[in-house]
Amino acid sequence: MPKTVGPEDWRAIADALPCASPGETAWLTGFRRLVRVMARLRDPEHGCPWDREQDFASIAPYTIEEAYEVADAIAREDWNELAAELGDLAFQVVFHARMAEEARLFDLGRVLDAIVAKMIRRHPHVFGDGERPADAAAQTVAWERLKAAERRQKAEEAQETATSVVDAISQDLPPLRRALALQKAAAQLGFDWPHADGVFAKLEEEIAELRAGLSQGDADRDRPRRDALREEIGDLLFTLVNLARHVDVDPEVALMAANAKFARRFRMVEDRLAGEPEARGDIDRLEAWWQAAKKAERGSDSA
Numbered sequence: 001m002p003k004t005v006g007p008e009d010w011r012a013i014a015d016a017l018p019c020a021s022p023g024e025t026a027w028l029t030g031f032r033r034l035v036r037v038m039a040r041l042r043d044p045e046h047g048c049p050w051d052r053e054q055d056f057a058s059i060a061p062y063t064i065e066e067a068y069e070v071a072d073a074i075a076r077e078d079w080n081e082l083a084a085e086l087g088d089l090a091f092q093v094v095f096h097a098r099m100a101e102e103a104r105l106f107d108l109g110r111v112l113d114a115i116v117a118k119m120i121r122r123h124p125h126v127f128g129d130g131e132r133p134a135d136a137a138a139q140t141v142a143w144e145r146l147k148a149a150e151r152r153q154k155a156e157e158a159q160e161t162a163t164s165v166v167d168a169i170s171q172d173l174p175p176l177r178r179a180l181a182l183q184k185a186a187a188q189l190g191f192d193w194p195h196a197d198g199v200f201a202k203l204e205e206e207i208a209e210l211r212a213g214l215s216q217g218d219a220d221r222d223r224p225r226r227d228a229l230r231e232e233i234g235d236l237l238f239t240l241v242n243l244a245r246h247v248d249v250d251p252e253v254a255l256m257a258a259n260a261k262f263a264r265r266f267r268m269v270e271d272r273l274a275g276e277p278e279a280r281g282d283i284d285r286l287e288a289w290w291q292a293a294k295k296a297e298r299g300s301d302s303a
Helices: 009-014 026-042 049-053 056-075 080-100 108-121 137-155 175-188 196-214 223-246 252-277 283-302
Strands: none
Touching: 009 108, 009 223, 026 080, 049 283, 056 080, 056 252, 080 108, 137 175, 175 252, 196 223, 252 283
């Protein structure tokens, strides 16, 4: 096999792969059913008015929401729910592809061909005779290099005189996700701290700048001051994302887990408050209940 997979090679490679599972035929039948259901929902005469009125822009928020719900089911280790959420996410792909086909932009076949070709192209160590990475970290580096090479090729084909790695990162990504993508792109060009210690130093610097900003007046009454504080807090959050990247933690997954933990513990505080409503606003009692909730949760985890 060639080290680089050509534009026609990927089809032959994919077609030659063995059956993935004894249930493969049933899965394909299920996918065909989903495509047909989507077509009926968009049918001008027999379809659903809501589904017919949607376009790419109106459906995009639902696509993002479904992806988050997949991540939430994984965080909760609710595997039955994960199966349902993955179905919802697959429906989003089919929905977008159906609208594209109606607009004669592309069809689902092109969508599937594109991802199959990309996966084969970016795994030359699996589907070609490329050098096998030593570990997952080395594979991540190789993956990013292949992405960068593809971006350069696209720029050359478009005859662009200049392009930035950040231009390839969607501005519609959720802020935490885009911050992570921007930092990864910069790191590919060497703009990165070699160790997490450098990020900790930057984090301390940003905290100091935020403290200094908070000491300079009432942000509620001073709009320029409030804008400056927003900028400082943004810098702090950006640096926290960078720290997460350096210790190989997904910041969105970490924040989702923190949100779930807070909600879980606060419900315990609410239960206490329901029996002692006079404690509302009593920060000392509420904090004591919060600490008790933490202790109880940690105790149950160790049991």
